[in-house]
Structure formats: C-alpha cells, structure tokens
Amino acid sequence: MFETLRDLTPKFESLFCDRYSVSLRNEANTVLKNLGEAIVGIFIELENRIRSDPVKAAVPGGRLHPVLRYVMNYLVLICDYWHTLEQVFEDYGHRLKEYHNLDDSVPSSSLLSLQMGQIMEVLDSNLEAKSKIYNEPALCCVFLMNSSRYILQKTKDNELGKLLSNDVIQNHEAKVLYNHEQYQKISWSKVLGFLKLDDNGIVPPNMVKKSMKKKLKLFNLLFEEICRVQSLWFVFDEQLREIVRVSIERNLLPAYENFIGRFESVLELGKYDHDKYVKYQMEDIVAKLDDLFQGSSGSTKAQN
Template sequence: MADQNGEEKLLAVARHIAKTLGNNNNMADDILQIFSNFDGRFSRENLSERGGDDDPRAGFAALEHTLKSLDRQISQYVSSDQPIWADSADSSAFLDSIDELIATVSDWNPMAGDKIVGACLVRAEDLLQQAMFRVEDEFRSLMERGGESFDLVHGESTGNLDFDSEDDEEDPELEGVMRNGHEDQIPVAQPISDYDIVVDALPSGTINDLHEIAKRMVVAGFGKECSHVYSSCRREFLEESFSRLGLQKLSIEDVHKIPWQDLEAEIERWVKASNVALRILFPSERRLCDRVFFGFSSAADLSFMEVCRGSTIQLLNFADAVAIGSRSPERLFKILDLFETLRDLIPEFESMFSDPYCVVLRNEAITIWKRLGEAIRGIFMELENLIRRDPAKASVPRGGLHPITRYVMNYLRAACRSRHTLEQVFDDSGVPSKDYPKLDDRVSSSSSLSVQIAWIMELLESNLEAKSKIYKDSSLCSVFMMNNGRYIVQKAKDSELGSLLGDDWIRKHTAKVRQYHLNYQRSSWNKVLGILKLDNNGSLAPNVSAKSIKDKLQLFNMHFEEICKLQSSWVIFDEQLREEIRIALVKILLPAYGNFIGRFQNVPEIGKHADKYIKFGVEDIEARINDLFQGTGKGSGGGRR
C-alpha cells in the first residue's frame, strides 16, 4: 500500500514539473518524453492514465491522498502517550513522515494560489504544526533525560571536580565527576582549578537525536521555538552550576549593602566562578550548541546567547556594582583582582561572544572592565584626598613615625606589586603631567603610574612638613622629619615602588634626610659647642678669669643635662639612623669637650681643684649620648658625682 502511495505521489510530482516548466503543450510533451526515457513509470501512457498534464484533478487527488496518509501516520505519534524516542524505529518513522510532509508542502507551495491546493496546504501546515508541537515535547524530554548523566572529557591535564567530598568517598568511581543527589535535579559542573576540560552534559547519542529534531524544526520554520526549549533547559544547568560555585544572584543595590569584609569573600568567589564559567562552562555550552544545531549557525548562536545571557549578566552586574561603589582606598586590592580577572577573560568573551546575538555581552564586558579601571584611578584620587584631609595638628609625640606615613608607604608598596596592571590602568587614563605642577621634569616625563606615585609622595611630604611645624622645638621638628623621611626612603628602596620613583628620587630624598640630620645638630648642639669653643690655636682665650671659666663649665653642664633629659624621651625608630646620629654627636662633642676639660684643668687658679667642678667625664658624655632617642625619658641621671 505504501509503495502504491509513493508511486502516485511520484507521478503527480512529475506531471506538476512538466506542467510548470513547459510554456506550451509541445514543451511539456518533450519534458514528459525525457522522463519516459529515464524511467518507464514516467511513460506518457501512465501519466495520461492518471489524468496527464492537462488534467490537474489527478494531481490534486494525489496530494489529497498523500496528506491523508501522512495525517494517519503523524497523528498516531502525536496522540501517543509514550515517548516516541523510547523506540528508535518509532522515532525514525516519525521523522520520515515529517520529512515527507515538509517536502510535500515545499513541492506544492508554488501552486498555493490554486483554491484546492491552497486548502490542502492549510491542512498540511496545521498537521506540520501539530508534529512540531510533539517533537518540541520530545526535544525537551530528551534534554531532561539526557541531563541525568554526563561525561567530562579532559585535555592533557586532569581536573578534580571535588565539591562534595562525602559523595566522592562513598563512590570512588565518580571521583572528578559531579553527581546528582536526586533524580529530578539537573547535574552541574563543580569548581576546579584545571581549565583544560570540557563538560559534556549530554550523552553523544542524545545529542545526535536532538540534532535530528532541531534540523526538522529549523527547516519547518520552528527554529526559535527549538532554541527556546533548548536554552530553557541549559539555562537551568548553568544557574545551578553558579549556585554550586557559591555565587548568589545579587542586584547592584544588594552588593552596595554588603559589608566590605563580606564583600571581599564574594569577590574571591566571583573570581573563581568567572574563570570556571568563561573557560569551562561557556565553551562547553558553545560546543554543545554547535553540535545540536550543526549546519544552522544562526540557531546555534541564538541558543547559545539565550543559554548564557543570564549567567553572563549575573557575573558582569556584580563586577559593575563593585566598580561604581565606594572608592575607599582599602578596596583597591580586591578591585584589582576583579580588573585582572576580567582583563584576562576578555579574549574568551571576544572568541565566544562575537556573533550578532552575543556581541552586546562582549561589549558590556569590555565596558565594565574599563569601568573597573576608572574605579582604580578613583581610589588613588581618594588616597590623595585622605592625605590632604589628615589634619596638620595631628602630629605624634616625641617626634616619632606618623601613622599617615606608615599607612601610605605600606599601601603603595603593596599596590606596586601589581605594577603592570596599574601601569595599564593609568596609561589608559590619559592624564597629562601638567596636572602635577610640582613634579620635576624627570618624573613628569615618566610613565603615568610613576607620575601618579610621585604626586602622592609629594602630597605626603607636604603634609608631613605642615605637621612638623606644630612642634615648638625646632630640634624635635627635625627629628620628626628625619624619622618619617628615613622611613619613606627605606620603604621605597629595593621594591617596585623605588623602581617607579627612580634612583634620582631616592638620592634626592636620602639627601633630604641628611639635611634634617644637620638641622637637628645645629639647633640642638651648636649652642653647647659654642660654650666649649676655644681660640684658633686650641687654647682658652687670654685674660679669661677663673670665675668665667667655671661659669662656662656650669653653663655647659646645665645645657647638656637639659638636652639629654629631653631628648632621651624622643624617638628615632630606625636603629641604624639612631646609631648614625649618636656617632655624629660623639665625633663633634667629645673632642671639643675633652679639649675644654684639658684646658680647664690647666688654669692656675683652679689647678688641683678642677675635678671638683667637672661633673661629666668624657666617658660620661658618651654614655649620655648613647641614652638619647630611647623614648624612655631616663636621661636625667649619670655623671661623676
């Protein structure tokens, strides 16, 4: 029966072709003769018996007959309560019927203007729609059933998907593979450290079946419906995967409400999840789309976009929320993590999201990456403001190291560990050096990051100078600047920070510390040295009475003791600097004091009673100097008495 129906259709098609191509009866006869020579079934007699090319009613009857036959075949599958793809013979027969129906509609569409043919085609389209509804259900069912198990195809190295360790211990054979806890759950990929891996979330046989269905749906004009069913299933897979990776669905407002300490943990999860998504999950989805919709690139692109769009937006929205949030300096390092992660993933965005459907996602990723760069530059501006706002009156006791110095220098050292990233950020900013008028030409001609760092150092130095003026004692002012200047130079040396600032900068600021040292010596000890001053040949000035000499010694004792008592409570934080200052004091003070005492002892009026007036021996002077800058205030005792 089926053979007879097929032959009827074949002859009907031949008559239709002859009639369509032949402009007149003679041409139609010639075409029919060619058919007859090719196959005896196309003899003019056979064609004439069935009505010939001049009798279209036979062709219409054949169309009617074909549609009735297809209706019976397709309807039995459409109305079946059993999954058609449970039996390969049924699925094959069903697809053959759909193919025949699609071909019939295509063959007769040129004659759709005919009233009878038009009516038949309406029925055929209705039948095709019913068939598409059923294959859509079958497509969804295959997706859901196929998702109950999947394989992981590794590259050269092996990834360990170790998320649920208890399950792995119970079933060692499933090590490296994420498993279902319940049959109705969609399996998801686990977080891993090795990105050389592809997730095949559907068995190969299922993928082939899905491809066969997708091919018919696209040809029949139901490509969007097929893509929608496909994407709805795969979206759920990705959403569950993101959940297993620890990502929450957070709005921008939600992100801004999270305390920074908690947000740091969220950023760490985001970095890991983004790498897994862009390097494993999304490429695997792209691969699956291309296999299911092989030969139909537009449908594959649309499906991939619909699958990944929500998850991609979830990732990008989080990064965007952080980028437009607070620019407190403490946030720099985590925002650098976001920036670097997104920067390194831009090639993945460009390779996977390049088609017309996805290009908006790629462009959004690039935009948010640049916005993170703006946030980093904004954080450095906020650091500048923090330095400017630190009140000048907030000096530290005893001339020690100011907290703002410690904070800024350690902050910059840590930041400069990401030097190459920061150079990229600031080189893209295009801020001209003329915006930093106080910087010398050598710095302003350097990289944008070098200029930025040098400017911050300039602000810090200006702030410290203002703070130093709060001290009423000029010597303590110099000690304060020595302490902070030394710390700045030491922190800059042997680090990326010093490399950015340059050797000239280091030399210049080392010289400044030496100048503060000289200022301290002059302001603290010049008066004392003046008391001990001898004439040019090393003798006491002539005509100096014994009383005047005694007064000079008493004056020295008083000033020396006052200085030691005061400055023993001062602080030099750097042990090497403290030793350098002491050595310098010993070198200038001990020879002058020794000479003075020697000459004092030789004054005739004093003679053997000299020791009665000498409070400090040379060793005592050195011991008292060694007690300076301890921060203890114990410099009031000691001496020969």
C-alpha cells in the first residue's frame, strides 16, 4: 500500500495541482505519512511481542521454538521490501527515536538496521530465558545450539544477513561452538571418567580387576541411559547433528577401545565372562550414537 501510494503521488499532485485541490493533496500526503508511521510501529510492536512472549513449558527435545521460527521467517520475508523500508525508517523514524530515546545525532538512514539489531537482541534474550526451563543442562545446550544454528541458516547468503551486523552473525557462530562444548562436557565427561585406567602402579592387581569391573558396569549403565534419553532429543540440522555425533565418537571410541583392551588383558576372561561384562562392542557404540538427536517419530518434519 505504501509503495503504491508513494509511486502515485507525483501523478496525483500533477493531476490535482490547482488551488481547489489543496485539501485533497494534503489528505493523500497524510495517508502516506500514516502508512509510513504504521510500518515503523509494526517493528516496534514486533520487538514488544518478542520481549513479552511468556516463558511457558519447554519445547520437547530441545526443538526450535515457534517464536524463533516465526520471527526469523518474518524478517527474511520483509527483506523483499528492503529499499522501501529504508526510506520509510528514514522519513518516519522519529517514533522509533522516541521509543528508544535516541538523540538527533543518530542518522535516520541507520534506523532500520538499528531496529533489526534490537529485534535480534531481544530474541536472543527471550530464547536464553526459555532455555532455562529445561531441567537438564545438556538439553538446554541442545536447544540453544538449535536456535543459533537456525538463525545462521536464515541469515546466510540473503539480504537479512547483509543487513545485520557481523557481530550478530559471529555471536551466533560462537554460541553454537560454546553450547556444543558445554553439551560435550555435561553429557560425556562422567562417562569418559569411567574409562580412565589406573596405571599408577599403586593399586594392587586384585583391586585393579575389581575397579575395572565396577567402572565398566557404571559405564554401561550411564552410556545406555544417555543414549536412551538423548535419542529423544532433536537436532534439526543434519550437518550439525553429524558434527556433534562425530565429536562424541572422536572422544569416546579411542577411550573405550583402550579400556576394553586393558580389561580383557587384565582379567583374561573366557567368552561367557567376557560377554557378561563387555556389553558393547565398538560397532554397538557407534550404532547407539547414530540414534542420538533423532527425536520421536515424525519429529523431523515442520522445522523450517
């Protein structure tokens, strides 16, 4: 509507150029002004809606939150009107300056970029608050990983990515990495701890056998529980899912192989006792890890 009326204004003014049409021209200009201010108001309202979006029940499995999908898809779509929006904010951005207490030294030409950055900042804060709902810290990390990865996808190679500052993009790249590292630490450090070998020579041989049996039993229980729970969690991006799984394998598989090799040499087990204690072969470990982050049936749909 704004674009149509703006483009028709020169023809309108040339057609109704006499002194009897002053009120008509003024009315058209007022409508254009009202439309421009209404557009600016939409962006202010969007910021307020995000800020006030309530922290309710957690999204199951750390999936993408609906408010994130809505906001990012909306911002991508409005980039089709980018040049018009820059003009609108430059001409009618006084309301935005008042709302954010910006002084006149702030150039009107930068108001749209400033508002987009503000929307992203409020969205980040909202998602951080929503992540706190999860009782499991590792799932909180998965939720935030998903969120930042989605934002990066939505800002890649398009006008939205060009508009947002490099700080916004780099911030979410750093968040993906940080939450990935935190997830690894929270979920797998205890598991890896059970695979550490007592090589200091202080522990008597009979106690080494007892210690290794206990460690392997605890490893089996914890590994099985983590895989059972986290197979219900969901990482929407296949590439990110693979990155996380490979990083787990890189840490877990060598430690497990080393532990089992030492376990078998120390205990000199027969087949029956071997199968009793060694519940997982290497390929079983890999198969279990391949099931992580798949979510329940049908969960991989409707995540764009």
